[in-house]
Amino acid sequence: MKPHTVGEIKAIISGDLIQGSDEVIIHSGAYRLKQIKNPNTILFTNKRITGWKRLKDLYPIVLTTDRNFNKGELPENLTVIQVENLEEAYWKFVHYYRSQFQIPIVAITGTSGKTTTKEMIKHILSSNKKVASTIFTNNSRTACLQYLLSIEEDTEAAVFETAVGSPGDILNAGDYFKPTIGIITNIGAHHLNRCKTLEGYIQAKGEMLKIIDPMGVLIINAEDINTRQIDSTNFLGKIIKVGTHRSCDFRACNIQYSQDGMNFSVQHENRNYQMFVPGFGEHQVYNALAAVAAVYEMGVTIPEAALQLKTFKKFNKQLQVIEGINESIIIDDTWSITTTSLEAALKVLNEIGKEKKKIAIIGTITDLGSWGYIIHEQAGELVQQIGADVLITVGEHASIIAEHAVKMGFSAPVYTFKNTILVYDLLNEIVDSNTIILIKGDMYSKPITELALNLREKK
Template identity: 25%
Template sequence: MEKLTLKEIEVAIKGKIIQKGTEEEFYNVSIDTRNLKDGDIYLAIRGENFNGNDYVVEAMNKGAKLCIVDEVKFECSDIKEDVSVLLVKNTRKAILDLARYYRETLDIKVVGITGSTGKTSTKDLTAAVLGSKYKVFKTKGNFNNEIGLPLMIFSLDRSYDIAVLEMGMSNEGEIHNLAYAAKPDIALITNVGISHIENLGTRENILKAKMEITDFFNENNVLIINCDNDMLSTVKEKDYKIVKIGTENELNYKARGIISNEDSVKFQLKEDNTCDLVQYVINMPGKHNVLNGMLAIACGKELGLSVEEIQRGLLNVEATSMRLEVIKSEKLTIINDCYNASPDSMFAALDVLKNCNGNKKIAILGTMKELGNEAKNAHFKVGEYAKECGVDLLICIGDNSEDYKLGFAQNSDSMVFDDKDEAIKYLENFISLGDVVLVKASRSMKFEHIVNKLIEYK
């Protein structure tokens, strides 16, 4: 983080100084006393199970020189003379306000990415493409919410040309707040599915929530959307530029001749108003990554990259772990996709399994969360698609396992287990040399435990 002064911070977050210390300049923001460094700003965030205001004295003792609080839970006599304390109405709002102010001090382009699925892969692809010409920062891990995204913004400095920031949500208004803080110059929307439909009610509401990424757009901004998605294809012209990609109809970028390999995809791309077909190769598996890659290509074009620079970037992509990560162990090929689960990402993962070379094809699937009334049908359809993809054995763990099994077909090879260890014991007697195993579930199910056991399989 570049320097911020106490006065800048006070104005940016509309804070009230209740103690003024001796430090005037700050270079880092922390919300966790365990990671504090000497001279840091400590921003006391309230969570469901904790209150950061309880740890102000601890933060000060560990070196914080500015504490931002929304509740005074300390004695003034406990505060050291060199520490400043700012009081605000709400620290969760303050972190967004401070991130927005800091973002505006930097001469940097921001690319914001949202969507029901594919955000992280698209982030990785976009950062790889842009990285062939510019110095690029990209969101680390799952720092894509109203606390994580500001922390990513504070990680920026003036050495970066572009920031590629992932924006997640589970309810309306959240993308609006992220867009407020990040002020993206270019926004990419991967798709609109049924993730979080339990909270939002309809896909129309999900589309509306995703479109909040454009709430601060003007005629200088660009929105890039995947028009193979039925909901995104309904987006009308706006007072900012819209770039449309896909494989159907007449679009700004249209893919043809898609070839899926075990660890990559190849396709030809036709750009609007040209007759030329340009061939691209993405070193990530899955047909869905053609669409994700096209979003990245369109973004690269908007930022002045040549075809050669884009091609070089796509070949150097570094994928985030546990996102369709293909692992070759001594005995097996393991597709580790344990980070999240939704119907669209399940279909994409099963496509990758289908295209992997091997003997038996085994899918270990866990529950897809936050689907509300759609849960039963969604799990059934995934089971049905697993059968279409030639899965030899379907193992189901968690809620809605019976729906997976019904979709897969009652008399087919499918097993339901109560927990991961039971499934692992069964697998030890079933798998053999050369099998391919897909492991996928929502993050909370921690299926990486299964992946680690499979890697150890002798």
């Protein structure tokens, strides 16, 4: 955080100093007690707090509140700013802080590809700029303040994920970040337990158009069916389309699998540029296109972006190819699971598993609410359409995938398990050096992640 004195903050939020000193320097902010991790933090809360003693190592702390405290209720070494309305004071502080920085800020949403695209942008820009960003996949709404305050005086660009757990999440993130560039990677089916319907989920993702600066840029996957349903008629900024169609502003052509990733060319303004991106799958090409389009808007040339992308390192457990049991090959894709990412993973299995026995192990898709049965049926259709030589499902709801795949005409061997206890023994029998195994699940599903770990060749 760019340092401010209590006196400066007091003036910004129209508060009165009722205890402490105007000269205390503030280096970080919080609106929950557990968010205080460092000294010199300003805390916005009207809750009654007990146990100040456990925070003694984090003083000085500045409390901003609209609550009336009794004399002696607060520690003497606590600085206190009194305001008339805490929420108004909080947002005055947030909006003021954001206004101090005239830098490009990218906000990214999408059912899959958010983290990868964000990391690609950060990797490209970090070669010669200081970049603030979300950390790994921590994109919850409670982290927005910390990420905003991670922008400092020497920060030259920022890139943040804006996930959708519920309607309004992107609007909330927009109140903090006020992005100049927005990206929608794709829209599948996820978080339907809170968005209720697919249409509601699409509308929640479409909030991105409302938070981008009026003179800003929206980057979209032009070939994503659900993204095309978003009404952009009132969007005043520039829309950039990425994809493989000739109408795209950044068009990928000649897409080919290589030993460690994807080779392709990018057509932009009647010129061709050769690209390589580590990581398998056409979805990785779309992620790269969105990243290149974003950094291009920030002044990075396409050849410069291409050079940086060559050294990009994707996260483990995202279609990670490793050696497995009985000299097999494992594709560990236990980062997350949606029908969108499952389709991509099955295509990678079939592409790099040519001439091998292909086994797909699929876990339960979560956060679907009453849509659980339908979405698992759609996953079964994907298995039947894309194919595998053996299908194994793990989890009660995942068995719907197997049942529906068979119903749709999937004729390869199918095994369903409620848990992973017997899966390893089965695989040990049917797996050999001519086998490639995709294990697809969620990082929060401990049985699936443990199975993936056990399937790796023990060194």
